Amino acid sequence: MEHRVLGSSGLLVSPICLGTMTFGTPVAEADAIRLVHESIDQGVNFIDTANCYEGYDRVLGSTGGVAEEITGKAIADRRDRVVLATKVGAPLGPGPQDRGLSPLHIQREIEASLRRLGTDVIDLYIIHWPDRQTPLEATLEALDRVVRQGKARYVGISNHSAAQLCRLLWLSEKHGWPRPVSSQIPFSFLRRDFQYDLPFCEEFSIGVTPYQSLQGGLLTGKYRRDQEAPTGSRAAEKPEWVWERNDSLYDTLEALEALAAEIDTTPARYALAWTLAQPAMSSLVVGAKHSEQVADAVAATEIEIPAEHFARIDEIVPPPWHQSDPIR
Ligand SMILES: NC(=O)c1ccc[n+]([C@@H]2O[C@H](COP(=O)([O-])OP(=O)(O)OC[C@H]3O[C@@H](n4cnc5c(N)ncnc54)[C@H](OP(=O)(O)O)[C@@H]3O)[C@@H](O)[C@H]2O)c1
Numbered sequence: 001m002e003h004r005v006l007g008s009s010g011l012l013v014s015p016i017c018l019g020t021m022t023f024g025t026p027v028a029e030a031d032a033i034r035l036v037h038e039s040i041d042q043g044v045n046f047i048d049t050a051n052c053y054e055g056y057d058r059v060l061g062s063t064g065g066v067a068e069e070i071t072g073k074a075i076a077d078r079r080d081r082v083v084l085a086t087k088v089g090a091p092l093g094p095g096p097q098d099r100g101l102s103p104l105h106i107q108r109e110i111e112a113s114l115r116r117l118g119t120d121v122i123d124l125y126i127i128h129w130p131d132r133q134t135p136l137e138a139t140l141e142a143l144d145r146v147v148r149q150g151k152a153r154y155v156g157i158s159n160h161s162a163a164q165l166c167r168l169l170w171l172s173e174k175h176g177w178p179r180p181v182s183s184q185i186p187f188s189f190l191r192r193d194f195q196y197d198l199p200f201c202e203e204f205s206i207g208v209t210p211y212q213s214l215q216g217g218l219l220t221g222k223y224r225r226d227q228e229a230p231t232g233s234r235a236a237e238k239p240e241w242v243w244e245r246n247d248s249l250y251d252t253l254e255a256l257e258a259l260a261a262e263i264d265t266t267p268a269r270y271a272l273a274w275t276l277a278q279p280a281m282s283s284l285v286v287g288a289k290h291s292e293q294v295a296d297a298v299a300a301t302e303i304e305i306p307a308e309h310f311a312r313i314d315e316i317v318p319p320p321w322h323q324s325d326p327i328r
Contacts, residue, residue, distance in 0.1 A: 001043045001301050006083070006282045007181035007207030009154045011123065013083050015276055016297045017046035017209060017283040024055030024066035026237055027289055029073070036074035038291035040081055042298050047071060048184070048209070048285045050087035050128060051113050056238045061091045061098075065116055072118035079119055085182075085209075086113050087158060089128035101131035103142035110151050125152035126184060129159045136171060144177040156182035156209075162197035169204060182207040184285065187278070188215045189256055189271055190243075195319045198279040207282030213275040214268055214286065216242045218249070221257055221267035225250040232289075255316045265303055272300035274313060 003012035018039045023032040036047065052058065053067030068086060075082055088109045091099040099105065113122060125146060127139065146152045155178045157165060165183060172179045183201055185194045187210035194210075201208050214220055217234050223245055229235035235242040243249065253267070260270035275284055286297045305313075 001298060003045075004282045005207065006046075006124070006154075006209075007201075008179065008205040009124075009181040009207070011083050011154070013046040013207075013283045014044045015281075015283050015301045016044055016272075016294070017048050017085075017285045018044050018294065019211065019285045019287040020047065020049040020067040020071055021053045022055050022287055022289065023049075023053060023070045025057050026055065029070050031290070032067075032070045033074040035288065035291055035294070036071065037078075039288075039294045040078060042291070042294055044294065044298070045081060046083045046085070046283050047075070048085045048211075049117075050090065050126075051109050051116075052087075052090035052092060052128070056241070061093060064090070064092050065112070068113055068116035072116050076118055083123045084117065084119065085124035085126055085156065086117065086122055087126040087128040088113070089131060099131075101127055101134045101139040101142075103138055103145075106139070106142040106146065110146050114151060121150060122152045124154050124156050124182060126156040126158050126182070127160075130164055136167060137175075140168070140171055140175070140177040144175075147178045154178065154181045156180055156184065158184035159186075161194075162200045165197075165200070165204075165206065180206060182209050182282065184209045184211055186210065186212050187275060188213045189219060189274065189313070189317045190215045190252070192317065192319050195278075198281075201280035206280065208278075208280040209283050209285050210275060210281070211285040212287075213272055213284045215271075216287075218243060218245070218253065219256070219267055219271040221253075221260075223253070225254070252316060256313070259309055259312060259316075263303070263306060263309075266296065268296050269300040269303050270305070272297055273303035274305050274309075276301065277305055277310075 001014045006013045049067045049071045052064035143155050157180045183206050257267045260267045288294045
């Protein structure tokens with residue numbers, strides 16, 4: 001795989017990043033460790049985790065930490081081969097300080113993440129969601145301390161709009177605080193809400209690392225109209241994590257599958273290749289249960305979507321209407 005630059009960080013990352021949200025359940029510890037090793041062997045050098053991840057056991061406000069601990073064990077003897085990202089901000093308990101982006105919570109959580117990951121420094125420390133109760137200045141100042149203390153190399157954001165990113169960039173420049181280098185947003189054929197933020201990210205050297213580009217497996221072709229979800233699939237094991245499947249969704253999936261078939265590729269590879277072809281894309285954060293799924297994602301990096309397919313894709317899954325390129 002040809003590496004891509006992660007925004008303005010200068011870090012070179014594989015275009016496929018291994019997501020760890022399912023570490024714990026259904027991907028048990030030993031399998032997850034093997035998956036990390038096999039992914040690294042396939043050229044993946046970028047791992048995404050979060051302080052809250054604990055697989056299917058996750059409920060809002062549970063304590064998390066499971067995926068970070070497993071990831072820490074997996075990379076213990078190969079830390080220098082991975083760019084390690086983790087996140088802060090999700091609720092981790094019922095207490096008022098157990099969530100968000102306050103300096104207190106960030107200070108506490110960076111220590112906990114470092115301990116669980118068994119490392120001295122996190123390469124990319126991501127704020128998971130905007131926190132409307134903490135002034136952005138307080139969050140950025142806390143992140144500045146984290147970076148100055150050498151506990152994180154770079155800062156990233158997740159689930160922020162371009163307007164929020166714009167304010168972050170302005171504040172960081174004004175105060176000399178760390179500038180976000182990456183943005184993790186949901187992006188797939190089925191979720192194009194952030195489409196028109198991408199050129200902005202490109203202009204300001206923000207590396208986009210989208211998540212759920214397979215829409216939790218829906219875009220892989222494994223779910224068929226009028227059939228039960230296959231055994232062992234996410235829709236069979238954890239249906240609340242997969243969108244409801246109805247006729248209209250199947251119409252869309254089948255139309256996309258037909259396009260994939262035109263270039264003799266699989267729906268999963270086609271979906272990932274299209275996402276990678278969007279502006280500002282550094283690396284796709286892909287979830288996998290076993291290394292064959294990682295291999296499939298890696299193979300997608302070799303696929304080129306024919307130029308004339310982009311307009312046909314737009315007809316099937318139109319970009320958001322509200323900003324449909326007013327400039328053009
Ligand atoms: N920043 C955020 O707020 C946020 C939110 C969500 C996720 N994330 C990150 O994004 C990562 C990916 O999220 P995700 O796992 O929900 O989405 P995803 O990558 O769209 O879906 C991954 C799932 O699809 C199935 N799959 C993958 N490759 C396949 C293939 N080739 N053929 C058939 N099935 C395949 C597997 O599920 P089954 O085999 O079990 O069906 C796999 O667990 C997470 O691990 C996390 O790191 C970030």
